[in-house]
Amino acid sequence: MSNNEHPNASYLSCRPPYKGQCLCGAVQYSVDALEAKMGHCHCSMCRKFHGAAFATYGEAKTENFHWLSGESLLKSYHAANGTQRKFCGVCGSSLIFEEANASGAIVEFALGTLDSDISVKPDVHIFVGNKASWYSVEDDLPCFHEGRDSSREVL
Ligand SMILES: [Zn+2]
Numbered sequence: 001m002s003n004n005e006h007p008n009a010s011y012l013s014c015r016p017p018y019k020g021q022c023l024c025g026a027v028q029y030s031v032d033a034l035e036a037k038m039g040h041c042h043c044s045m046c047r048k049f050h051g052a053a054f055a056t057y058g059e060a061k062t063e064n065f066h067w068l069s070g071e072s073l074l075k076s077y078h079a080a081n082g083t084q085r086k087f088c089g090v091c092g093s094s095l096i097f098e099e100a101n102a103s104g105a106i107v108e109f110a111l112g113t114l115d116s117d118i119s120v121k122p123d124v125h126i127f128v129g130n131k132a133s134w135y136s137v138e139d140d141l142p143c144f145h146e147g148r149d150s151s152r153e154v155l
C-alpha cells in the first residue's frame, strides 16, 4: 500500500522528510526542510532539459538534502554558460540544477520528481523573456524577465 492510499496521507506526507525519485526509481533523495524560494523557470535551457513549458525547482540547504540511492548513476550536462544540470543516467529524469558560481550552500532540485505532498508553493516565474510562445502564465505570481533578483519585473 502506498502512502497515497492512507486515509491521512496528505497530513502525513506534508511532514518532512520529503522524498523524491526519478522515473525509474534508481535515484532517490530526501529533503529535511524546504526553503521558501520555489520558482518556475521559463528559460530555454530549462524547457529543453525538462521537455516542458517550464521547470519548477525546489530549494533546500545542502545539509538538508540527502541522496538515498543512485547518486553514482547521476550524469551531468555542463552548459556553455557554466550552469550544470544533473539527470538520472538510466531514465533521463531531470533532477538537479546548479548555477555557474554556485556556493554549494543550496541544492536546487526538480520539484516534479518529488513524491511527497508539500505545503510550500511556487512564488515566482523567472526568465519569462524566454517563455514558450504556446504557454501563457495564468496565475498572479510575480514574473521576471530574467532572474528573480533582476529589477525587470514584467507586469
Ligand atoms: Zn532513473
Ligand SMILES: [Zn+2]
Binding pocket: 041, 042, 043, 044, 045, 046, 047, 055, 127
Ligand atoms: Zn531555467
